Amino acid sequence: MASATDSKSQNCLSFTVSVKLNRDNYPLWKSLVISIVKGCRLDGHMLGTKECPKEFIVSADSSKKPNPAFGDWQAHDSQLLGWLMNSMTVEIAVQLLHCETSKQLWDEAQSLAGAHTRSRIIYLKYEFHNIKKGEMKMEEYLVKMKNLVERLKLAGSPISNSDLIIQTLNGLDSEYNPVVVKLSNQTNLTWVDLQA
Structure with a gap:
């Protein structure tokens, strides 16, 4: 039974x-x-x-x-x-x-x-370091950045949370400069805080 x-x-x-x-x-x-x-x-x-x-x-x-x-x-x-x-x-x-x-x-x-x-790690790193928000919606851009980080982690080349945040801010257009400056000064900024 x-x-x-x-x-x-x-x-x-x-x-x-x-x-x-x-x-x-x-x-x-x-x-x-x-x-x-x-x-x-x-x-x-x-x-x-x-x-x-x-x-x-x-x-x-x-x-x-x-x-x-x-x-x-x-x-x-x-x-x-x-x-x-x-x-x-x-x-x-x-x-x-x-x-x-x-x-x-x-x-x-x-x-x-x-x-x-x-096998795609070099391409993924290149994309991670060169991606720009451009015409993407903010949500789409953030999802793409996080997805690249997850792929790199799986490949054995993890990206730290601080590097993810820095690279995400670097990929924003100049219209976001005031937000970038404000967020760059925060020492304990998390990925969730950045998205908010």
């Missing part, structure tokens, strides 16, 4: 991720997936903290009998594996078809996204 936790785990994976993993959105996809999977209490499978139990239980007389915990673990992990594959674009999922566990899929999706981003 399934426990209450088991049935909750099975039912909550009916939620879908609103963003399918592609080559450019790993940080966003990851945050959405982790929230749902943690809510289903299946994150131990995906992150490797809940290891697969032994397939058989060996009794004192050395006889083996099937371990029911093994079957439950396999069923939950297979369900999570399928759900994760379904949260990816076909292009990404096809490259990860060989994965047999949710942990292997999770790790390799991260590596795949990181490898793609690392």
